Amino acid sequence: MGGALHVLAAAALERPSEQVLGAIDDAARRHGTLYLTETGARHEIASAMDMTRAFFALPLDERMSIAARGPQDFGYRGADRSSQILALTRTPAPHPLFGTIRWPPRPAGLQSAIEAYLDRMYLIAIRVLSVVARNLDLAPDHFDTMFGRGAIENLQLRHYDAQPPHNPMPLAAHSDPPPITLIAQDDVGGLDTLCEGAWLPVLPLEDTLVCQFGTMMERWTDGRYPANVHRVRCAEGASRYSIVYNLLPRRDTVIERLPSCRANASSNVEPVTLDDFLGANLPVQPPPASTDYERPVDEPALAGCREAVRGASGGSWSLERASRSGDTVMLQLHAGSQGIDLEMSRVQEGRRYFRSMAGFGFSYRNQITDPSLLAVLGRLVPSFAALLGRSFDA
Numbered sequence: 001m002g003g004a005l006h007v008l009a010a011a012a013l014e015r016p017s018e019q020v021l022g023a024i025d026d027a028a029r030r031h032g033t034l035y036l037t038e039t040g041a042r043h044e045i046a047s048a049m050d051m052t053r054a055f056f057a058l059p060l061d062e063r064m065s066i067a068a069r070g071p072q073d074f075g076y077r078g079a080d081r082s083s084q085i086l087a088l089t090r091t092p093a094p095h096p097l098f099g100t101i102r103w104p105p106r107p108a109g110l111q112s113a114i115e116a117y118l119d120r121m122y123l124i125a126i127r128v129l130s131v132v133a134r135n136l137d138l139a140p141d142h143f144d145t146m147f148g149r150g151a152i153e154n155l156q157l158r159h160y161d162a163q164p165p166h167n168p169m170p171l172a173a174h175s176d177p178p179p180i181t182l183i184a185q186d187d188v189g190g191l192d193t194l195c196e197g198a199w200l201p202v203l204p205l206e207d208t209l210v211c212q213f214g215t216m217m218e219r220w221t222d223g224r225y226p227a228n229v230h231r232v233r234c235a236e237g238a239s240r241y242s243i244v245y246n247l248l249p250r251r252d253t254v255i256e257r258l259p260s261c262r263a264n265a266s267s268n269v270e271p272v273t274l275d276d277f278l279g280a281n282l283p284v285q286p287p288p289a290s291t292d293y294e295r296p297v298d299e300p301a302l303a304g305c306r307e308a309v310r311g312a313s314g315g316s317w318s319l320e321r322a323s324r325s326g327d328t329v330m331l332q333l334h335a336g337s338q339g340i341d342l343e344m345s346r347v348q349e350g351r352r353y354f355r356s357m358a359g360f361g362f363s364y365r366n367q368i369t370d371p372s373l374l375a376v377l378g379r380l381v382p383s384f385a386a387l388l389g390r391s392f393d394a
Ligand SMILES: [Fe+2]
Pocket: 174, 175, 176, 230, 359, 360
């Protein structure tokens, strides 16, 4: 067993016993994390992990040849950050958030390995969702249409470089928007999940995927299944590889409370489109003018942001990192074990663009409820915008 986390055989999802149903319900209610073992995808996981290592071992110029043109675009990003990503989103049609998939020419065999991996993960994710539907008194095929033809699969190959002792947290605490995420991790470890106020290490187990439920699940269930909160904290000098698979519904899906989760008349969960949910109602980000990639922001330029964060939170939040990529500036804030990545981009004149993101580049704009963080964001906007060399009517 992995601490307090349930470990279920993936094959048991097909005709779930009462025990399996109960375990998934329990995991979804308490922390939104479980292990799926005996995946039937051992070969695909091993091949995809080999390709992940091989891709990040390529010379920087080669990785940069498919550099992402914006923080939400597919492609490579993170050349000088502690966490590098190759995003390989598979969408039925070009999507303003994700673009269209392009495959890196090397390492040889990456495309076939990743496509086989995606096929396997899709089947497992659909089976988990079918069990979730049963637990919510819905038909087992309740999600089949929204996750059928046209569903969006978001895959990220990730490499966390060896971490310096002063910054062991390359990925701060956050939740992810997709309803379901499947993670393959190497044997280094570092992933933690928040369970009833305490961090549980999600230790690596052989032939096992980590399954997480995100903010869309929380919205569907009106909070019965709260979004998983997780972080990555690597031991000093540890270098971690992982593969993160997210399944999102079709773009025409309306995200609303599920039929069995509407008893709370005072709920303020309103139906939203998928694009609104993901923040895609914001302008499509233009590609940066140059091919430059993330680099640190000069310390003097950060003074205003630092002061705004400290002043608005009474010192509980602090600015940890800042970097710039083309016309986008990223800030990372921390408060104790919490953290959040914020990002601002220059867009068409006269259009405002302020949102926060964590990890996968989705909007968290409507999901921040911590009052101290909201106060920080309010104070931060003008100095954040000044980093982009423009004024901002907040
Ligand atoms: Fe995440």
